[in-house]
Amino acid sequence: MIVVSQVKTYNLIDIITLGVIAAVFAVVFTVMWTPYYAIKAVGGPIIARLLTYGAWFMAAPLAASLIRKPLSALLGEFLPALLESVLPTPGGLTNAIYGLAQGFFSELAYVAGRYRRFGLIEAAVSGALAAIPAVTLDAVLFGEIYPWGYMALILVIVAISGAVYGVLAYWVARALRA
Amino acid sequence: MKTPFSTFALLTYALVLTGLAFISKNPTVLIALLAPPLTLMLISGSRRLVWVFLLFLIGEIGVFLNALFFSNTGSVVLDLGFVSIREGAVNGFIVVTLRMLLITSAGNLLVFSKSPVDIFREIVFGLGLSPYLSIPLAYSLRILPVVGRDLKEAVFIRRQKKEGVNPLNPLNFYSITLTLMAVNYERAVWSGISAELRGLKYFKPRFNYRVNKWDLLLFTLLATQLLIFAKCEL
Numbered sequence: 001m002i003v004v005s006q007v008k009t010y011n012l013i014d015i016i017t018l019g020v021i022a023a024v025f026a027v028v029f030t031v032m033w034t035p036y037y038a039i040k041a042v043g044g045p046i047i048a049r050l051l052t053y054g055a056w057f058m059a060a061p062l063a064a065s066l067i068r069k070p071l072s073a074l075l076g077e078f079l080p081a082l083l084e085s086v087l088p089t090p091g092g093l094t095n096a097i098y099g100l101a102q103g104f105f106s107e108l109a110y111v112a113g114r115y116r117r118f119g120l121i122e123a124a125v126s127g128a129l130a131a132i133p134a135v136t137l138d139a140v141l142f143g144e145i146y147p148w149g150y151m152a153l154i155l156v157i158v159a160i161s162g163a164v165y166g167v168l169a170y171w172v173a174r175a176l177r178a
Numbered sequence: 179m180k181t182p183f184s185t186f187a188l189l190t191y192a193l194v195l196t197g198l199a200f201i202s203k204n205p206t207v208l209i210a211l212l213a214p215p216l217t218l219m220l221i222s223g224s225r226r227l228v229w230v231f232l233l234f235l236i237g238e239i240g241v242f243l244n245a246l247f248f249s250n251t252g253s254v255v256l257d258l259g260f261v262s263i264r265e266g267a268v269n270g271f272i273v274v275t276l277r278m279l280l281i282t283s284a285g286n287l288l289v290f291s292k293s294p295v296d297i298f299r300e301i302v303f304g305l306g307l308s309p310y311l312s313i314p315l316a317y318s319l320r321i322l323p324v325v326g327r328d329l330k331e332a333v334f335i336r337r338q339k340k341e342g343v344n345p346l347n348p349l350n351f352y353s354i355t356l357t358l359m360a361v362n363y364e365r366a367v368w369s370g371i372s373a374e375l376r377g378l379k380y381f382k383p384r385f386n387y388r389v390n391k392w393d394l395l396l397f398t399l400l401a402t403q404l405l406i407f408a409k410c411e412l
Contacts, residue, residue: 013370015310019317020366023325024358026318031329035346037236045240051346062359079314083322085285086297088226090233090278092285093196141200143274146248168348172356176363 014067018075021066025059025080029095030087032056037090045144050157054165056098057130060106061123061166065173068118073110073126077103094141101133120170127166131158185300187393188288191215191400195284198407199277205269207410208276211403215283222291230286238275245270294319317369325358332357 032055040048063076081099085092109126110118135155138144146154183191195211202208219227245267252265288297298319301307307315332354333343342350389397 010310011370012313012373013367015313016317016366016370016373017363019314020321020359020362022314022318023321024355024362026322027325027329027358028355031345033233037233037240039346041236041239045244048240055345055351058355066363075310075314079311079318082301082315083294083318086289086294088230088286088289090230090237090282092281093192093288094281094285142278143270144244146244164348168352168355171352172359175356176359 010067010069014069014072017067018063018072018079021059021063021076022079022083025062026083026087028058029056029080029084030089033089033091046154046157049154050161052161053131053134053158054127054161054163056134057102057106057127057162058165058169060103060130060169061109061126062169062173064106064110064126065118065123065170066176068115070110070115071107073107074100074103077106077130094137097141098134098137101137102130105129105133120167123166123170123173124163125166127162127164127169128159129162131155131162134158182390182392183291183396184390184393185288185292185296187389187396188291189297189300191396192284192288194400194404196281198403199280199284202277202407202411203273204410205272205276207407208273208280210406212276212280212283214399214403215287216279219283219287219290222287227286227290230282234278234282237278241274241278242271245274294322313373317366321362321365325362328358328361329354 032052036048036052039051057077059080060073060077064073066072067076078096078099081102082096084099085095089095091098106126106129109122109129112125113122132155135151135158139151145151192215195215198211199208202211246261246263249270250262250264250267252269254262254264255268256263298315301315336343336350336354341353343354345351345354
C-alpha cells in the first residue's frame with residue numbers, strides 16, 4: 001500500500017533536478033533579455049511580450065511536469081529566477097521577485113487539481129496564470145501602466161505566450177520522462 | 179575588479195536599495211540613492227558592464243515611448259512639430275529611468291564584485307536556507323558553466339547542420355531546451371543517487387559573519403541614504 005505522504009515528499013534526485021532546472025533556465029532567462037528588448041524597441045511592448053514573455057514562465061510547468069510533487073512549480077520558477085538575479089541582467093534582484101510571484105501563480109494550476117493531474121492542460125494553464133503577476137509587477141515596479149483596455153490586451157497576450165511556452169515545457173518533460 | 183566589502187554587506191546593500199527604488203518617486207532622492215552604487219559599479223565593473231548598459235539603453239527606447247504615449251500631460255517642453263513632448267512624459271521618463279538605473283546598479287554592483295559562488299554561499303549561510311533550497315542552488319551554481327558550454331555546443335552543432343538557432347522560433351526553442359535538459363537531467367539523476375548515498379539531505383548550513391571596517395563604511399553609507407530617503411519621502 002502506497003502512503004500518500006511518502007509519495008509527495010522530495011528525494012535528493014528531485015531536489016537536484018530542481019538544481020538542473022535552475023541552471024538551465026537561469027541561462028535561458030538571461031539569454032531572453034536581448035531579444036525582448038530588441039523586439040520591444042522595434043515592435044513595441046505587445047509584440048515583445050507575445051514572442052518572449054512565456055519563456056520566463058516555462059520553468060514552472062516544466063518542473064511540475066517532471067517532478068510531479070507539491071511546490072515543484074513554485075520552486076521550479078523561483079530558483080532559476082534567483083540564480084538569474086545574480087547574473088548581470090538589467091533586472092537585477094527584481095528577477096527574484098518576479099520568479100517568486102510567477103511561481104506562486106503557476107503553482108495554483110496544480111493546486112486546483114489537488115496535485116493529482118500534471119498534464120498538458122495544467123501546464124498550459126500554469127504558464128498562462130503566471131501572466132497575472134508579471135503584468136502586475138511591470139505596472140507596480142516599473143510604471144508600465146496603460147489604459148485599462150490596453151492593460152487587458154497585454155494581460156491576454158502575455159497569458160497566451162505563457163500558455164504556448166507551458167505546452168512546450170510539458171512536451172520537454174514528457175520527452176525526458178520517456 | 180573586486181571590492182573590499184564582504185558579500186553579506188553588498189547583498190544587504192543591494193536588497194535595501196532595490197526595495198527603496200520601488201518606493202521612491204522623487205528624482206532627487208533617486209539620484210542620491212543611485213550615485214554611490216553606480217560609481218562603485220563603474221569602478222568594479224568589467225566588459226560585461228558594456229553589455230548590461232547596452233541592453234539598458236535599448237530598454238530606454240521603450241520607456242520613453244511609453245511615457246510619451248501614456249504620460250504626455252502638462253506644459254510643452256519640446257515641440258517637434260509632429261509631436262509635442264510635455265512635462266508629464268519627461269518626468270515619467272526620468273523617474274522610471276532613475277529607478278531602473280538604481281536597480282541595475284545595486285544588483286550588478288554585487289554581481290560584478292563577487293563571484294556567484296560567494297553570493298550563493300552568503301544567501302545560503304546568511305539567510306539560513308533549508309536544504310530544499312540550498313542544495314539545488316549550490317548544485318545549479320556548480321553546473322552553470324557546464325550548461326553555458328552545453329548551450330554553445332548545441333548552437334554550434336545546429337548551425338553546422340544548417341538548422342535554426344533563433345530562440346523566438348518555438349521549434350528551435352523546444353529543441354535546444356530539450357537538448358540542455360536531457361544532458362543535464364541524466365547528470366542530476368546520478369548526482370542525486372550519489373548524494374543520497376552520502377547522506378547530503380542532513381546538511382545544515384551555519385551562519386558565520388564578522389563585520390570589517392569596509393562593511394562598516396558601506397553600512398554607514400546605507401544609513402545616510404536611508405536618512406535622506408526618510409527626510410525627503412516620508
